[in-house]
Amino acid sequence: MEKQMANDARPWLLAECNYEYVKNADIRVAVIPLGATEPHNLHLPYGTDVYEATIIGERICAEAFQRGAAVSLLPTIPFGVQTNMRNLPLAMNVNPATLDLFLIDLVDSLVNSGIEKIVLLNSHGGNDFKPLLRTLAGRDQTVFLCDWFKMVQDVYDSIFDHPEDHAGEMETSLALAYFPHLVATQPDGSLMADEGATRDNRFHAVNQGWVQITRKWDRLTTNSGSGYPHAATAEKGEQVMALICNRLSQFLLELSESRLDDDFPFVESTS
Numbered sequence: 001m002e003k004q005m006a007n008d009a010r011p012w013l014l015a016e017c018n019y020e021y022v023k024n025a026d027i028r029v030a031v032i033p034l035g036a037t038e039p040h041n042l043h044l045p046y047g048t049d050v051y052e053a054t055i056i057g058e059r060i061c062a063e064a065f066q067r068g069a070a071v072s073l074l075p076t077i078p079f080g081v082q083t084n085m086r087n088l089p090l091a092m093n094v095n096p097a098t099l100d101l102f103l104i105d106l107v108d109s110l111v112n113s114g115i116e117k118i119v120l121l122n123s124h125g126g127n128d129f130k131p132l133l134r135t136l137a138g139r140d141q142t143v144f145l146c147d148w149f150k151m152v153q154d155v156y157d158s159i160f161d162h163p164e165d166h167a168g169e170m171e172t173s174l175a176l177a178y179f180p181h182l183v184a185t186q187p188d189g190s191l192m193a194d195e196g197a198t199r200d201n202r203f204h205a206v207n208q209g210w211v212q213i214t215r216k217w218d219r220l221t222t223n224s225g226s227g228y229p230h231a232a233t234a235e236k237g238e239q240v241m242a243l244i245c246n247r248l249s250q251f252l253l254e255l256s257e258s259r260l261d262d263d264f265p266f267v268e269s270t271s
């Protein structure tokens with residue numbers, strides 16, 4: 001099978017596959033990575049979420065594929081919901097309803113190709129896809145959602161010292177590990193970043209989480225960062241990546257091997 005491919009093409013990445021390979025391939029799981037184009041404090045690039053989604057997607061699909069999963073990673077969608085960053089330059093907004101329609105079209109293309117197990121690998125906190133999952137719930141295909149930045153909370157404190165929100169310690173650690181050439185530093189080697197401090201809301205109920213809002217990012221932050229980035233290291237980035245890859249590659253393998261029977265995705269009934 002693989003000799004149908006160009007020498008350096010990785011068969012788990014759709015963008016690198018040719019038609020000769022794809023028309024004969026048995027692909028059962030598709031992963032759609034979603035990033036964003038937005039400021040990340042003063043030191044990380046606008047494409048941070050795109051790089052994160054792509055690197056995580058490539059690694060989990062490589063590992064799952066090499067263990068036997070019939071999985072394909074789609075190209076990363078570089079834009080996301082930025083309605084709360086409207087006042088920051090070149091935060092490239094796609095409204096939630098538009099993004100949902102776009103994803104429904106992609107899901108239809110996958111289903112049309114016989115792929116009914118679909119994973120959204122979301123790298124951007126402004127994207128909220130649970131309503132989309134509910135919209136699609138009545139269909140035959142099953143769409144799974146992973147907000148990867150939420151999946152390490154049980155071990156977060158064993159790796160990091162400061163909470164992550166946006167361009168903080170975790171994101172900066174991943175950047176230092178996987179795209180260090182795009183992390184801006186001062187002449188003394190420290191990050192070209194401020195403290196990532198944010199303002200409290202004036203309402204106690206909002207600060208407690210009893211009442212929710214979406215936060216206007218230009219008022220909340222000083223330079224778009226929310227979370228202290230200066231404790232970041234490449235080693236911490238590698239640690240969290242290893243954890244994400246272990247968890248998600250195992251999931252992709254199980255998903256690939258799971259039969260689309262009448263009980264899917266629940267355990268088989270014993271009766």
Ligand SMILES: [Zn+2]
Pocket residue numbers: 040048049123124166167171
């Ligand atoms: Zn980010």
